[in-house]
Amino acid sequence: MTQNILLLPGDGIGPEIMAQAVRVLNKLKTDGLDIQWDTALIGGCAVDETGNPFPEETLKKCRAADAVLLAAVGGPQYDSLPREQRPERGLLAIRKEMQVFSNLRPAVVYPELVEASTLKPEVIAGLDIIIVRELVGDIYFGEPRGIEQRVTENGEERVGFNTMIYNETEIRRIAHSAFKTAQKRNKKLCSVDKMNVLEATQLWRDVMIEVSAEYPDVELTHMLVDNAAMQLVRNPKQFDVMVTGNMFGDILSDAASMLTGSIGMLPSASLDANGKGLYEPIHGSAPDIAGKNLANPLAMILSVAMMLRHSLNQTEAADRVDNAVKAVLAKGYRTGDIMTEGGIKVGTVEMGGAVLAEM
Ligand SMILES: NC(=O)c1ccc[n+]([C@@H]2O[C@H](COP(=O)([O-])OP(=O)(O)OC[C@H]3O[C@@H](n4cnc5c(N)ncnc54)[C@H](O)[C@@H]3O)[C@@H](O)[C@H]2O)c1
Ligand SMILES: CC(C)[C@H](C(=O)O)[C@@H](O)C(=O)O
Numbered sequence: 001m002t003q004n005i006l007l008l009p010g011d012g013i014g015p016e017i018m019a020q021a022v023r024v025l026n027k028l029k030t031d032g033l034d035i036q037w038d039t040a041l042i043g044g045c046a047v048d049e050t051g052n053p054f055p056e057e058t059l060k061k062c063r064a065a066d067a068v069l070l071a072a073v074g075g076p077q078y079d080s081l082p083r084e085q086r087p088e089r090g091l092l093a094i095r096k097e098m099q100v101f102s103n104l105r106p107a108v109v110y111p112e113l114v115e116a117s118t119l120k121p122e123v124i125a126g127l128d129i130i131i132v133r134e135l136v137g138d139i140y141f142g143e144p145r146g147i148e149q150r151v152t153e154n155g156e157e158r159v160g161f162n163t164m165i166y167n168e169t170e171i172r173r174i175a176h177s178a179f180k181t182a183q184k185r186n187k188k189l190c191s192v193d194k195m196n197v198l199e200a201t202q203l204w205r206d207v208m209i210e211v212s213a214e215y216p217d218v219e220l221t222h223m224l225v226d227n228a229a230m231q232l233v234r235n236p237k238q239f240d241v242m243v244t245g246n247m248f249g250d251i252l253s254d255a256a257s258m259l260t261g262s263i264g265m266l267p268s269a270s271l272d273a274n275g276k277g278l279y280e281p282i283h284g285s286a287p288d289i290a291g292k293n294l295a296n297p298l299a300m301i302l303s304v305a306m307m308l309r310h311s312l313n314q315t316e317a318a319d320r321v322d323n324a325v326k327a328v329l330a331k332g333y334r335t336g337d338i339m340t341e342g343g344i345k346v347g348t349v350e351m352g353g354a355v356l357a358e359m
């Protein structure tokens, strides 16, 4: 049966990198993969057209699709909009609507890019870790939230507030997802929290320990988030799978991306309880380089591979895409963000073409 993919190019470099992903999809389809795709609006471009960063029509198309591929949203031109119209709200809404609570963010160092990282080669060579980030809870969604005029001790002033909140069910389901991920790898899971200060994350730790009883083959350790940020830079190879909440996961995964050479290298899969997923690079719309053919499309293309693997059950096609990316890096093609000595400098379109040529 034909599998349906929904493409959401979004803003900034989004359409540029999505165009390269579409070339890859086209190649797979021409070679016999039974897929088709449709496109819809999300983020700033959706606000421009409809006033809503996640229009009803996009939601409908999401529900009809077998998998959703998203590039990036946001940009400075939207920063003064009311919060409910911000492009990022569209991203949060699609994640919540799809209930894709388990966000897998693998950080893998390709041998050819060891020199592209700002860290010492011996610290990062051979690195292969995965951050499992809870994606539809935490302070991102907690109520109450807002900015209010309040009478405070010093008189009336504005108060900004958000609520960090997790219930047991939410922690338990991401715990299972993380333990299962660890079982398929080196069976080491590090749960990251801030239980020394935050009650919400004390519950996180308690539930992680409870769930660990069901996975005796996995070694569970715990780390406070500030130490985890430091250890990721000091000695990242001590980790295999890390599991953490929405906000800590956001921050730690950007840090982890730089171990690989560039944020332009990190794909992600966000999965619901049934394996349906939303796939996106972890980076944003990169307004500083948008429209200049400078963006690295590899995180986007690797997200296509994750989609083929996790939601469409097309292991062979996924391997084909992953191997093409490896071959391109081995041949020395580099966008500016992953430049290494002797590398062949290419733009977004040329990098997409190089991947195609290897498929
Ligand atoms: N998933 C998403 O859609 C997503 C993720 C993060 C940020 N954002 C949004 O993107 C906008 C810009 O945010 P930001 O600047 O903090 O983060 P960003 O990830 O867009 O960019 C950070 C830096 O990394 C560079 N970079 C990012 N992706 C790159 C790529 N593929 N190739 C080469 N360089 C790349 C950028 O040029 C920039 O210097 C904001 O509106 C933010 O809300 C969206
Ligand atoms: C744009 C923003 C809402 C988003 C997040 O914080 O989840 C982004 O930073 C990410 O990492 O996907």
Ligand SMILES: [Mg+2]
Pocket (backbone or CB within 6 Å): 250, 251, 254, 282
């Ligand atoms: Mg982020």
